[in-house]
């Protein structure tokens with residue numbers, strides 16, 4: 127296959143913008159209503175990171191085969207339309223025996239050109255695993271790099287090292303994936319601004335350099351061990367400096383900030399995430415997975431045990447649901463749009479509000495967050511006015 131140009135591209139802004147819209151809209155430029163995503167949740171990890179609140183367990187590896195079989199049964203019963211994007215996330219999908227995972231993927235009906243992503247932890251990645259995923263139709267890997275600095279990885283409780291990140295990137299390239307994301311986290315206890323700069327430099331210098339990078343400020347999630355240790359909580363000013371540094375270095379390297387925490391080279395924006403941000407329809411498979419269909423949202427049983435039991439006994443996997451009224455959907459649409467580079471319709475914010483000075487800027491009929499505004503996005507969102515069109 128022809129490898130995509132992950133290096134510098136020569137197209138001007140017009141071509142880049144066109145590529146973005148194409149990528150955002152998915153295969154054949156489909157509008158949101160015609161896109162459909164499938165998310166598969168894999169709730170197993172080899173070690174629990176103390177900041178993580180995702181539904182994942184380290185003591186239930188005996189359930190892998192049963193769990194995948196239950197996901198396949200849920201998929202078959204759901205009889206879904208072809209997906210324009212598929213995201214296998216976790217937890218740690220790369221821990222699952224490869225043929226179990228590819229068997230599950232084979233059951234997901236996919237539209238031609240669908241984006242298919244699998245989240246991988248660096249220490250699980252080998253060329254053989256990447257080739258198995260590639261042969262199964264996976265075309266995008268999301269790698270949980272987090273940091274490349276030894277004491278920061280230790281502070282985050284991660285099991286991999288910088289060498290594992292480099293060899294994972296090589297394997298991803300050698301297997302011929304169309305796209306590749308690296309997740310990084312800033313704000314761990316003991317991480318200096320220089321450490322964060324090292325991580326960004328190292329990630330950008332990977333061979334190949336990732337065409338997509340998600341940079342997340344470490345969030346203190348209620349109920350996690352980190353939440354109980356205030357001395358290790360990130361400092362707001364430090365995180366703001368680190369965000370600004372990331373923004374500068376990533377945009378200088380040619381990755382555009384298309385959503386607050388996401389940067390990509392043209393054409394490498396994540397279509398699956400764009401579907402969430404556009405309030406598109408998606409189906410979540412597996413425990414704790416969330417689904418959405420035209421304003422109705424529902425979620426599956428939280429633990430893998432309850433989920434497997436429900437599928438096995440023919441009971442519903444649904445544990446709860448909510449129906450959003452038109453106004454709530456409108457507010458959410460504006461909040462989500464505000465975080466993207468498209469911004470919101472000009473009428474959705476009062477431009478003369480002095481509190482918004484320097485935080486938003488006019489781009490045609492839209493108001494878009496400035497870099498300073500991205501740091502205060504939640505405060506700007508509080509000032510959104512509904513009853514403005516969202517498109």
Ligand SMILES: C[S@@+](CC[C@H](N)C(=O)[O-])C[C@H]1O[C@@H](n2cnc3c(N)ncnc32)[C@H](O)[C@@H]1O
Nearest residue numbers: 177178180216217218245270309342343344345
């Ligand atoms: C649920 S994890 C799954 C991927 C993989 N298990 C890993 O950790 O590398 C997805 C991403 O969420 C991010 N994440 C998880 N918990 C977070 C937190 N408390 N604050 C910020 N980012 C977090 C990490 O960057 C991680 O790569």
Ligand code: SF4
Nearest residue numbers: 171174175178216217
């Ligand atoms: S951050 Fe990733 S590896 Fe760590 S516990 Fe959460 S899902 Fe597992």
